[in-house]
Amino acid sequence: EDQVTQSPEALRLQEGESSSLNCSYTVSGLRGLFWYRQDPGKGPEFLFTLYSAGEEKEKERLKATLTKKESFLHITAPKPEDSATYLCAVQAGAGNNRKLIWGLGTSLAVNP
Amino acid sequence: KAGVTQTPRYLIKTRGQQVTLSCSPISGHRSVSWYQQTPGQGLQFLFEYFSETQRNKGNFPGRFSGRQFSNSRSEMNVSTLELGDSALYLCASSLQYKGTEAFFGQGTRLTVV
Numbered sequence: 001e002d003q004v005t006q007s008p009e010a011l012r013l014q015e016g017e018s019s020s021l022n023c024s025y026t027v028s029g030l031r032g033l034f035w036y037r038q039d040p041g042k043g044p045e046f047l048f049t050l051y052s053a054g055e056e057k058e059k060e061r062l063k064a065t066l067t068k069k070e071s072f073l074h075i076t077a078p079k080p081e082d083s084a085t086y087l088c089a090v091q092a093g094a095g096n097n098r099k100l101i102w103g104l105g106t107s108l109a110v111n112p
Numbered sequence: 113k114a115g116v117t118q119t120p121r122y123l124i125k126t127r128g129q130q131v132t133l134s135c136s137p138i139s140g141h142r143s144v145s146w147y148q149q150t151p152g153q154g155l156q157f158l159f160e161y162f163s164e165t166q167r168n169k170g171n172f173p174g175r176f177s178g179r180q181f182s183n184s185r186s187e188m189n190v191s192t193l194e195l196g197d198s199a200l201y202l203c204a205s206s207l208q209y210k211g212t213e214a215f216f217g218q219g220t221r222l223t224v225v
Contacts, residue, residue, distance in 0.1 A: 034213060043116070043202050043216030044155075087155070099168065100145075100214075102155040 002027040004090050006103035013110050016077045021106045023088030024070040031091040031098065033071050035064050038085045038105070047073075047086075078110045114139065116205050116217035124223045130191040133220045137184050137205030143167075144186040145214060146178060149200040161186055193224045 004025045013019055023033070032051050036044035048057040050066040057064045061082065063074040073086055088103040117136040125131050137144050146158040157170035161180035178188040184205075190197055200221050204214035 036216075041200075041219075041221070043118075043204075043219050046213050046215055049213050089155075100157065102157075104154040 002090075002092055002099075002101050004088060004101045004103040006086075006088050006106050008106060009104070010107045011109070013075075013078055013108070015079055015110055015112050018074070018076045018078070020075070021073040021086055021108070022070060023073070023090075023103055025088075025090045025101075026069075027090050027092035027101060029092050029094060031093070033066055034089045034091070034100075035071070035073055036087040036089065038087055044087055075108070078108075080110045080112050083108055083110045116203055116215055118201075118203050118217035118220050120220060121218060122221045122223075124225060125193050127193055127195060127224055129193050130189060131193060131222060132187055132189045133201055133203075133222075135186045135188075135203030135205075135217060137186070137203075138215055141205035141207050141215075142184050143206040143208060143214075144180055144184065145204045145206070146186070146188050147202045147204065148172075149202055149219070150198075155202070158188065190222075195224050198222060198224045 007022045032049055034049050035047040038044040048064040053068045055066050061076050065072050085105040085107045087105045090101050093099050119134045143162045145160040148156045158172055159166055159178050160168040164180045175191045180186045200219045202216050202219045204216045206212045206214045
């Protein structure tokens with residue numbers, strides 16, 4: 001069964017304390033992996049798309065990497081404004097069987 | 113350029129009523145997807161429309177329906193509301209049907225009492 005699992009469920013960091021969030025997946029026919037950030041009461045905000053193992057993308061303090069089984073979202077020297085829920089989604093299948101499978105997210109809190 | 117617009121932002125309905133939610137995608141985007149988000153279940157896919165045709169459908173009962181108009185705007189309807197339908201309903205638009213990143217609206221918070 002296609003599945004996306006994010007860990008940890010919640011993470012609390014001190015400002016400046018770097019860490020990584022994990023998104024592991026078991027799907028048939030990976031078409032892409034997406035990272036989103038969601039603030040409370042708002043819709044998810046697109047961050048990155050990764051398509052193949054070894055690919056990396058960076059944006060400010062965030063860096064996403066992809067292997068054949070998982071993706072990591074590395075947060076370097078986080079600030080309080082990085083506090084949010086980070087969602088991972090995997091696109092699998094083809095044609096009318098194409099689907100987007102979402103993880104439950106990692107809730108990140110960065111303390112000043 | 114304007115983002116995805118969802119209306120209304122908040123809605124309170126009574127069990128048994130029906131509700132219609134609206135989504136205007138980013139200009140030029142032809143694909144619209146709908147999701148239900150609840151704290152315990154995360155994002156659950158409802159359906160996806162492209163060029164006025166439903167392309168994919170999630171595992172929701174027939175009380176949940178949708179449509180897309182020629183200008184790509186989309187509506188979803190929920191009939192005979194149940195308490196469990198209380199959730200944040202999110203609309204996402206994409207440029208193409210296949211594989212591009214989706215951009216979300218702010219959502220409609222539906223509360224069923």
